[in-house]
Structure formats: structure tokens, C-alpha cells
Amino acid sequence: MEKKLSDQPPETAERPETPAQKPLRADAKRNRDKLVEVAAQAFAADGVDASLEEIAKRAGVGIGTLYRHFPTREHLVEVVYRREVEGLCLAADELARDHRADVALELWMQRFVDYIATKRGLATSLRILLTTNSTLFSDTSGRVSNALRGLVEQAAAAGKIRADVDASDVLHALGGIYSAPNTPDWRERSGRLVKLLMDGLRFGAKG
Amino acid sequence: MEKKLSDQPPETAERPETPAQKPLRADAKRNRDKLVEVAAQAFAADGVDASLEEIAKRAGVGIGTLYRHFPTREHLVEVVYRREVEGLCLAADELARDHRADVALELWMQRFVDYIATKRGLATSLRILLTTNSTLFSDTSGRVSNALRGLVEQAAAAGKIRADVDASDVLHALGGIYSAPNTPDWRERSGRLVKLLMDGLRFGAKG
């Protein structure tokens, strides 16, 4: 269960998204990226207890390499989680660029469902991380709601959805996804919830 | 680190202090008691990460036996913790019987310092247990403060301490112990705090 109190939890972990700091050697960066990639899959599939040795093997590196990059399981979890959030926020911009505003919003919400799904996989570790490392929470929740706000405002401005809602209402509605029971058909249910929500948002739009 | 979500945490753990339920076979009870005893020492000494195999060995049983009695580390921690609380409350009655009221109070507070000390050892696991298993918290904190209330009221009634304090004030003052830094001289400091507090309580008593 829990680890010794003495070891330093990832409080002051390296900010994974500022590539400056110390330009990793090419091979190191390659391995590190591959590890995070594989870990993301593994955590999503098997929960946070996925075997680190297995992850190292699948990434084609030795277990020692994994531990050099990520001294504790929590470090790895944190990096994977931040990457997930990053991806989600990035997707908001991309979708906004490539689709009509309301479609972008809908697609993003579907993506959000995926995000919550992985978050569930990470649940236990995240609960600990979020209480230990308070910046992580404020950081990420702020970013996500910003991304959503952007999409909602664009769609409203374009007249594709009604104008009398704001982002926090939508986020609140999405909360239903979060608290829904963990049944096998959870994903489908959530998909339908998003569609329903979009219908509600489109209803009475001027465009 | 964290365990699978699927396994049943000690939510509905057996109430360790109701010896009914299913009278264990004599040897089983012997082993179980010994395990708890040894575990209490081990957790206090090494923290919750103490080796379960080591505990089993020191209790003179096989690791299988330990796991049969306590399917997870948390089960064992919970039982040890409850036992600690039990002991503390029992001590209140015993001390009250064997000593003058104010002395009993002082001795009990010293004992409370020990209790907090072990609680610190168990800190990480306890934090998880207390959030997971909400009855544990209300249960134990209520019991402890009751025990203290009894002692304070008796001492006040006997005129050995001033009458204008109540138990919750004293508990509040003891809170200083809890939040004091984890330095090596913590125990001595806490001992002095208790003495100081007693002086304060005795000052102006009528007897």
C-alpha cells in the first residue's frame, strides 16, 4: 500500500511539458516518450497497478531505464495524467480548426468521455496524487474548463447553439458522466448523454 | 502502491471487539492474537510498510496464516488501530480506579502521547482507511473523547483541577501534540506539554 513517508512524492516533479530544463539525449528522449506512451495504454487497460516491468518490456527498454526516468510509480502516473489533460486541451484547438463550431463541441465532449474513462482507470492513484500534490488539481481542472469554455463560446457566437448557456453549465451537465456507475455499458450511455446534451444545446439556436 | 479497486476494502470488516460471531478454534485465536500483538510492535517501529512475512515469522506462524486472518494489509492495520484505541479507553478506567483523579488525568494524557506516536507510524495507511471507511473515524474519535471527558469531569468534581474547563478544551490543547513537528525529541517535548497543561489545570483548584 502505501509507500514510506520519507520518500519525496512528485511535489516538485519536473514539469513534463516544458521541454527545456536539460535537453535529454536523443535516445533518452525516445525511450522516455515510448515509456509514457506504453504506460498510458497499460494504465488505461489494467488500472494503476499495471506491472511496471511489463511496461518497460513493451516499451523495449530495461526496467532500470524506466526507474531512472520515473523514480516512483506516482511519477509515471502523474506524467501520464498530465499528458492526457494536455491532449484533451490540444484537441479543443484542433477540432475548432477543422470543424463547424457545434460539431467541434460535440466531438470534444465525446473525447472528454474517453478522458474520464482513463481517469477512472487511474482513480486510486489519482486520489492520492490530488491530495498530495495540490497544484496538480488546480492546474488541470482549470485547463480543462478553459478548453471547454472556448468551444462553447465559439459555438454560441456562430449561432450554432443557443446563447443562454455558459461553459460551466455544460461542464456541470457532463458531471453526470463522471458519477455514472461503472457498468460495462458505461461508455455507450455516456455517448448518448453527450448527444442528448448537444440536442439540448442546439435547440433554439438561431443558425 | 494502491491496490485493485475490485477487492473489498475492510468496509464491513469483522468488528474485532465482539468476540462472538464464530468462536475461533483455540489455536486459531492464539495465532490471531499473537499476530496482532506482533503487528502492533512492527507497525509502531517501522511504519505500515513493515514486512508482513517478517511479522508472520516473528509471530511464529506461516505467511498463509497471516493472510487467512487478515486478507489485506489494511485489515491488519485497522485491527491494530482499533486495538490501540481500545487500550487507550480502557486505560482511562483503570487509571481512574488506581489513582487520584488529577494524577489519573495526567497519566492518561501521557498515554495519549504514546497513542499519537503510533498513529503517526500508521499515518499513511490511516489516512486512506479513514477516508475509505468512514465509520472508523467517527467510532474512534468519539470513543477517545468520551474517555477523556470522564477523567476531566472526575478530576474537576474532586476539586483537583479547576472547574472552569471542559474536556473539549483539554483535547484542543492536546492538539498541539498532534501538529508538532516530527523531530526526534518530539516525545520529550510532548511530555513537557502535558506537564505544563496539568499545571495550568491544577492552578486555582480548590482541593
Added chain:
DNA sequence: CACTAAAGCGGAGGCCCCTCCGTTTATTTA
């Protein structure tokens, strides 16, 4: 007592964690 079913025991075995350090490789310098 002697017998027997049920309860309890215990440790081998499989898996995982994490550290340590000799070997390999990317980059820099000449």
C-alpha cells in the same frame, strides 16, 4: 478413548518491486 470431518496451518512458487553497477552509446572535441 478412537475416529472423523472440519478448521486451521504453512511454505513453496510465481509475480512484482526497486537498486546497483558493469556495459553500451550519443555527443563533443581535436
Added chain:
DNA sequence: TAAATAAACGGAGGGGCCTCCGCTTTAGTG
């Protein structure tokens, strides 16, 4: 391009976790 060197690699090894199941002990019963 070749040598030098700092960085990175990887896996063996020691230890802990937990399960599984054949063996032992206990508590009844005749």
C-alpha cells in the same frame, strides 16, 4: 574521422506480496 567522456542502458539479484493446496490439529461423536 577518431578518441574521450558523460549520459544512458538493462538486467541480475534480493526482497516482499499473495495464492494455492496438501498436511496437521482440534473438537465433536459413538
